[in-house]
Amino acid sequence: xxxxxxxxxxxxEIPRGSARTYKQVAVLAGKPKxxxxxxxxxxxxxxxxxxCHRVIRSDGKPGEYNRGAKKKxxxxxxxGYYGKxxxx
DNA sequence: CGTATGACGTGCA
DNA sequence: GTGCACGCCATAC
Numbered sequence: 001x002x003x004x005x006x007x008x009x010x011x012x013e014i015p016r017g018s019a020r021t022y023k024q025v026a027v028l029a030g031k032p033k034x035x036x037x038x039x040x041x042x043x044x045x046x047x048x049x050x051x052c053h054r055v056i057r058s059d060g061k062p063g064e065y066n067r068g069a070k071k072k073x074x075x076x077x078x079x080g081y082y083g084k085x086x087x088x
Numbered sequence: 089c090g091t092a093t094g095a096c097g098t099g100c101a
Numbered sequence: 102g103t104g105c106a107c108g109c110c111a112t113a114c
Contacts, residue, residue, distance in 0.1 A: 003111080022096055026110090037110040039095035044112060057096065064095035072095090 003029055004041045011042070014054045017080045021058045039063075054079075 006029040014020055020028075026035040042052040046066060053072040057063045065072035076082055 001111080026096090031110070033097095033108085034110045035096050036094070036108090037096095037112085040093095040111050040113095041095095043095055052095080055095075059097085062095095066095075069095085 003031055003034060003037065004045060006030060007038050007041050008045060008047065008050050011050045011052055011055055014051055016051075019054045019056050019076060019081050022055055022063070023058050025055055042066075054081075 007025055010025050010028040011020070022035040022038045023032065026032055026038045029038070031037070038055070042050070042055065043066065053065055053067075053075045055063070056076075062069055062073045062076065073082070
């Protein structure tokens with residue numbers, strides 16, 4: 001299934017301090033309608049080389065995360081995606 | 089092999 | 102702007 005490998009590669013290509021939506025990743029993977037599968041793939045295919053925490057929803061919400069959605073937001077905040085300054 | 093569910097997205101009320 | 106329903110692909114059972 002090249003799609004899974006493709007998604008993994010796309011997510012891996014995401015630069016630090018940036019984020020991509022599930023839909024964008026699906027499009028880059030070649031299947032714009034597979035945004036559901038993107039989440040499923042990242043969920044099943046856990047890999048430390050894949051910054052899946054940089055994949056967020058189109059609504060701007062961080063979405064879920066295997067290690068915990070909270071951890072996901074924390075990582076993004078550390079990377080500066082939510083603003084390096086006090087976001088409060 | 090077939091059904092159900094999910095780290096989602098878009099449309100309509 | 103918020104809430105509910107439908108659609109989609111892949112994985113799990």
